[in-house]
Amino acid sequence: MSTARVVAVCGETQGTGVLLTPRLVLTCAHVVGGDDRPMIAHPGRAGRVTSEVQWRDASLDTALLFADHDLIEAERAAPLGRLRIGALATTSPLPHCEIVGFPDIQRYGHDGSLELDQYRATVLPSAGSLRSLLVCELDHPAAAERHDGTSPLQGLSGSPVFAGPVLLGIVTQVPKGRGQLRVEGIPMDRILATDVFLDSFRSERVTDFHPGDQRFEERYARALRARYRKTRVFGIDELGTRETSWDLDTAYLSLEAGRRDGLVPGPEVPFGSGPALPRRIDDLLADRPRTLLRGEAGAGKTTLVWWLASHAASGTLDAELADLNGLVPFVVPLRTLHARGTGLADLDQLHTAAQIPVGRAPDGWADRVLASGRALLLVDGIDEVPPAEREKARTWLTELLDLYPGTRCLTTVRPLAVEQGWLRSQG
Missing domain, CATH: 2.40.10.120 (Thrombin, subunit H)
Incomplete structure (x- = not known):
């Protein structure tokens, strides 16, 4: 256009x-x-x-x-x-x-x-x-x-x-x-x-430009919306499969989160000040380009990842997260990768990690997206990686963020799976 x-x-x-x-x-x-x-x-x-x-x-x-x-x-x-x-x-x-x-x-x-x-x-x-x-x-x-x-x-x-x-x-x-x-x-x-x-x-x-990038990104965005616009509501299976699959905009409720030590830093609550009440995750993510989100099973971490991927691809996030509109989401479900036995996603496989049916990307497309600072990396379920392999996962993630420092990243994990300062070196 x-x-x-x-x-x-x-x-x-x-x-x-x-x-x-x-x-x-x-x-x-x-x-x-x-x-x-x-x-x-x-x-x-x-x-x-x-x-x-x-x-x-x-x-x-x-x-x-x-x-x-x-x-x-x-x-x-x-x-x-x-x-x-x-x-x-x-x-x-x-x-x-x-x-x-x-x-x-x-x-x-x-x-x-x-x-x-x-x-x-x-x-x-x-x-x-x-x-x-x-x-x-x-x-x-x-x-x-x-x-x-x-x-x-x-x-x-x-x-x-x-x-x-x-x-x-x-x-x-x-x-x-x-x-x-x-x-x-x-x-x-x-x-x-x-x-x-x-x-x-x-x-x-x-840094580079390929004439097929825009067409592929439009197709990729449509595939993301199709994959992540629905969520499954568990525990009401008696309603039948059709009724338990809900539109994510209907089923989604914004999470609340806070710092693990009870502090929520921000413009009104600087580091080292007194305790603050939890805040909506939309509010917290707005000025935090890199976030490690801890939550128990069923807390809504994966649903948040899906919601962000769908809306960022559609460009429909509201005021707090408007800066994410137009970014290219890469959803990396570590549980799925581990179950497939394929290991961590290579650069050219980032867009296929979630097995979205989108076809072959133009050569070097993922590198161009990451190098331009337009990537939204959503790494879901660090705890789904066996403990012996979590350091390998951390190395993969830190090297990727070091190579492409403009990348926004949300990583989810259960509370006790990794220590508190696990990704502190990456901000």
């Missing part, structure tokens, strides 16, 4: 912009110019909408506009999902990227109506690095150079540069002398570093 985020911006000149939210548009400052009320048009919406310039930065050639009305209808906004923003963490060329916008050459009709154009491109991280620019090379020439010196790609300014669903930056210029093959822009990490954006959006590291 990356093209659904692209809009036309008409300020002092005509350019392009990208929807950060249904009303917030990122574009180029030179497109807006001195116009404080530029017009915005979305291909899926009739007419134009007036906007207000919220912020502009001439040094970055970037501006932020706030539209008077939603630029995309409510029923169409849901598929947009949460915008993924990436920062390049590689010096190798990144192929299979795309640029979408409204260049001059794509106008048609007697009145010069606008039409979207789409370009395949390779991002070149080393090119432009001294000027901190995002440099792309189009896979094919877009148009011939004009004799009057104007670019047939003018109007592309403000166009988003996507690696799949990940926004890498926006186009600012098409340099001369490159045969309309080279495009330069501002990377999103520079834009997000400004005060106006600080902490507003989460950025992920982009």
Whole structure:
């Protein structure tokens, strides 16, 4: 749905912009110019909408506009999902990227109506690095150079540069002398570093990109929802199999938890202070990226894992856990792995550990997810591993978290299976 985020911006000149939210548009400052009320048009919406310039930065050639009305209808906004923003963490060329916008050459009709154009491109991280620019090379020439010196790609300014669903930056210029093959822009990490954006959006590291990743992740998310949207209610078998399988949203009740020593650290209860009452697990997990959850059999640990996996994959977690929306859950049921005798999951087997019927992942997919900091690792039942093998399980987990430090992780265990500081070295 990356093209659904692209809009036309008409300020002092005509350019392009990208929807950060249904009303917030990122574009180029030179497109807006001195116009404080530029017009915005979305291909899926009739007419134009007036906007207000919220912020502009001439040094970055970037501006932020706030539209008077939603630029995309409510029923169409849901598929947009949460915008993924990436920062390049590689010096190798990144192929299979795309640029979408409204260049001059794509106008048609007697009145010069606008039409979207789409370009395949390779991002070149080393090119432009001294000027901190995002440099792309189009896979094919877009148009011939004009004799009057104007670019047939003018109007592309403000166009988003996507690696799949990940926004890498926006186009600012098409340099001369490159045969309309080279495009330069501002990377999103520079834009997000400004005060106006600080902490507003989460950025992920982009080390590699495979064009099949997005399709596989959509299929994987559907498979997770199908597997974990139901739970079995034990002890009422007389109702029959159908009645004992409940929708997890109906059957789930939020757990409460506290520190084992009776303290629940947090903004209002710092470490070392007096005792505090248990808090809802949703509340506790919000600011704890790594958690070892202890609970007796039947306390709801596995149900929590299923609930998190289903909702994180669907992007439907509420305010407290909204940061988990869009993460890729890897459910690792240690009891099942031990029963199968397959040992602990290798990197490329993480998504198959729970035996979800999803098919083969693109080569290196799990590594890309973990390296980008988008993984939600849910390790269920450390106590299900025989005592003699628990140290091996701990080594596997700590090495995985050391290798991918941005990974969020929840591990469940019965109270006496491991000592209290078992995973303290991993935070």
